[in-house]
Amino acid sequence: MTVLTLIELDGAEPADASLRALTLARTLGDTSVGTVVFADVAAVPTGLLASYGVTDAYVIEPGSVDGYAPQAWARALAGLATETGATAVLAAGTDRGNEVLAHLGAITGLPMAANCTLVTPDGGKTHRLVRHRWAGLLLEDAVMEAPIALFTVATDSVASVSAETPAAIQVHVHKPELAKADLVVRAVESPAGAGGASLATARVVVGGGRGVGGPEGFASLEQLAELLGGVVGVSRVVTSEGWRPHKQQVGQTGTKITPELYLACGISGAIQHIAGCAGAKHIIAINTDPGAPILAHADYAVIGDLHQVIPALVEALRARLR
Amino acid sequence: MEILVCIKRVPTVGGKIAVTPDGQEIDTRASGFSISPHEECAVEEAVQITERDGGSVSVLTLGPEAAIEQLRGALALGAHRAVLLETDGREFGPIATAAAIAAEVRAHPYDLVLLGNEAADTGDYQVGVRLAHELGWPVATGIKNLSVGDGGVVARREYRGVEEAYSLPLPAVVTVKEGINLPRYPSLPGRLRAKRAAVDRSAPEWAGEGLRKEALRVPESSKHQAEVLGSGVDAVPGLVRVLEEMGVLS
Numbered sequence: 001m002t003v004l005t006l007i008e009l010d011g012a013e014p015a016d017a018s019l020r021a022l023t024l025a026r027t028l029g030d031t032s033v034g035t036v037v038f039a040d041v042a043a044v045p046t047g048l049l050a051s052y053g054v055t056d057a058y059v060i061e062p063g064s065v066d067g068y069a070p071q072a073w074a075r076a077l078a079g080l081a082t083e084t085g086a087t088a089v090l091a092a093g094t095d096r097g098n099e100v101l102a103h104l105g106a107i108t109g110l111p112m113a114a115n116c117t118l119v120t121p122d123g124g125k126t127h128r129l130v131r132h133r134w135a136g137l138l139l140e141d142a143v144m145e146a147p148i149a150l151f152t153v154a155t156d157s158v159a160s161v162s163a164e165t166p167a168a169i170q171v172h173v174h175k176p177e178l179a180k181a182d183l184v185v186r187a188v189e190s191p192a193g194a195g196g197a198s199l200a201t202a203r204v205v206v207g208g209g210r211g212v213g214g215p216e217g218f219a220s221l222e223q224l225a226e227l228l229g230g231v232v233g234v235s236r237v238v239t240s241e242g243w244r245p246h247k248q249q250v251g252q253t254g255t256k257i258t259p260e261l262y263l264a265c266g267i268s269g270a271i272q273h274i275a276g277c278a279g280a281k282h283i284i285a286i287n288t289d290p291g292a293p294i295l296a297h298a299d300y301a302v303i304g305d306l307h308q309v310i311p312a313l314v315e316a317l318r319a320r321l322r
Numbered sequence: 323m324e325i326l327v328c329i330k331r332v333p334t335v336g337g338k339i340a341v342t343p344d345g346q347e348i349d350t351r352a353s354g355f356s357i358s359p360h361e362e363c364a365v366e367e368a369v370q371i372t373e374r375d376g377g378s379v380s381v382l383t384l385g386p387e388a389a390i391e392q393l394r395g396a397l398a399l400g401a402h403r404a405v406l407l408e409t410d411g412r413e414f415g416p417i418a419t420a421a422a423i424a425a426e427v428r429a430h431p432y433d434l435v436l437l438g439n440e441a442a443d444t445g446d447y448q449v450g451v452r453l454a455h456e457l458g459w460p461v462a463t464g465i466k467n468l469s470v471g472d473g474g475v476v477a478r479r480e481y482r483g484v485e486e487a488y489s490l491p492l493p494a495v496v497t498v499k500e501g502i503n504l505p506r507y508p509s510l511p512g513r514l515r516a517k518r519a520a521v522d523r524s525a526p527e528w529a530g531e532g533l534r535k536e537a538l539r540v541p542e543s544s545k546h547q548a549e550v551l552g553s554g555v556d557a558v559p560g561l562v563r564v565l566e567e568m569g570v571l572s
Contacts, residue, residue, distance in 0.1 A: 095463070095464045095481060098447040099451065099464070102448035103451055105451075106448070112416075114445060132445060134339060134445065135442075135445060137540075138538050138541070139541050140535055140538055141535075141537045141539070142533055142535050142536055143536060145534070152447075184460045185460045186488070188488075189481075190484070190485050198482060198483045228571070229570075239501065240504070246501025252359075253359045253442075260568065271338065271339060282568050283548075295547060296547060300549050300550075301548035301549070302557040309561075316558050
């Protein structure tokens with residue numbers, strides 16, 4: 001019996017979101033913890049996977065699927081699930097993870113549960129699970145009856161924890177049986193816009209909301225983000241007003257973040273925004289309104305005008321560097 | 323270009339979310355309803371495409387009679403025809419939803435079906451993909467930029483700081499995300515037209531699925547009131563100390 005986890009790579013290492021999924025996979029109690037990696041054999045991060053308790057790594061060499069092709073990836077997973085007699089196949093609840101598992105659900109005709117926080121085998125073909133609705137503002141208790149449980153793991157609510165003892169890992173190369181239609185949709189990749197840390201993986205995010213007042217108000221937030229080695233994120237009103245591009249939006253319809261620190265400036269804290277930042281380890285709010293809902297989710301708060309507090313903070317941090 | 327846009331009626335949740343005593347639904351006694359945000363952008367995208375290249379936009383929803391409100395909302399934004407797949411109020415799972423939409427698509431010569439990447443409420447992330455498999459069409463998901471060319475579309479999204487471009491032959495299914503455009507406000511003539519428009523109806527069969535909802539609940543909140551460090555610039559020294567303790571200063 002085995003449980004298979006799709007591993008996305010972030011450079012040479014497994015993406016943190018995939019390690020979180022792997023941490024949940026290990027709790028399913030099967031004897032074999034398998035992973036599926038779409039990469040050259042030489043590029044499989046065996047050391048780190050073994051430290052997460054992975055006993056078998058199945059490699060789909062990129063030549064056979066030509067980069068990221070969601071339906072082809074799902075077809076390969078379906079073949080492997082049959083070959084290994086998998087009782088569950090899971091992935092991180094990322095754009096790719098949810099997409100590939102949706103294809104796998106369609107290919108196999110089985111249900112798929114997106115963004116689970118807890119999965120427990122309950123005998124036979126039954127799994128009990130808890131999953132996100134409303135981007136995590138609500139939890140759904142559900143029961144899945146299926147010969148293979150298909151699900152993705154909510155990336156902001158399960159921590160990545162390595163195994164107590166590393167596993168002895170074996171690497172197997174799998175050649176998928178693909179139909180021509182599986183390869184019709186393929187990603188052609190090119191560098192996107194400006195580089196820099198991405199919002200989803202940033203260690204510090206400086207957030208700006210309606211209180212910033214307009215596009216020019218973000219200069220001091222940018223300075224602060226740079227000093228803290230972080231990036232700027234914004235609330236939905238900021239993108240609807242066109243002050244900042246949508247890719248900087250934190251929230252249910254934007255990006256979910258998991259930084260060490262989220263510094264929310266001039267953000268009242270609508271629940272759709274909280275859905276995006278609840279995965280932050282620490283939240284500090286700077287707000288003129290001591291009754292703002294964000295204060296109920298923050299660890300610390302400064303009551304005041306961000307246009308005064310942030311420049312003063314920037315100055316204090318610069319003085320500290322000198 | 324004949325485009326079908328699938329939308330969903332969802333509660334407009336504001337500052338708080340609550341569940342009915344039986345744990346089966348969101349308590350909507352105090353809330354209104356709206357089109358799920360990604361899908362409002364799908365309607366806008368379809369209207370922009372047909373304004374530029376000609377054709378027509380049909381808008382579909384699977385839901386109760388009351389969801390006609392959201393269909394009329396989409397008509398007011400510029401959609402031309404509305405289809406209600408009427409339910410008896412029971413929640414359709416993603417497999418049954420995709421099957422019901424596929425039946426509508428097979429009955430009309432659509433070139434493109436647009437959906438939201440995921441519904442705001444159930445967040446299943448799969449109806450568009452399952453629909454494409456039902457139809458044997460290609461699909462791209464999570465799209466933030468769409469361009470239409472001869473016989474195909476190029477759909478773009480970002481992944482870990484890299485832009486991914488997908489070329490899809492038509493007919494195709496594309497699921498979009500907020501940010502692909504900024505939806506317009508409905509015009510007055512648009513609203514009047516929407517009010518009078520006919521709505522095509524059918525009632526698909528409900529079917530159970532292998533994933534069964536037992537109950538909904540609000541997560542046990544880690545809610546606590548923030549410790550106030552002070553007011554205005556006087557709070558800055560305390561703030562720096564807290565940042566030091568958190569280990570975010572190099």
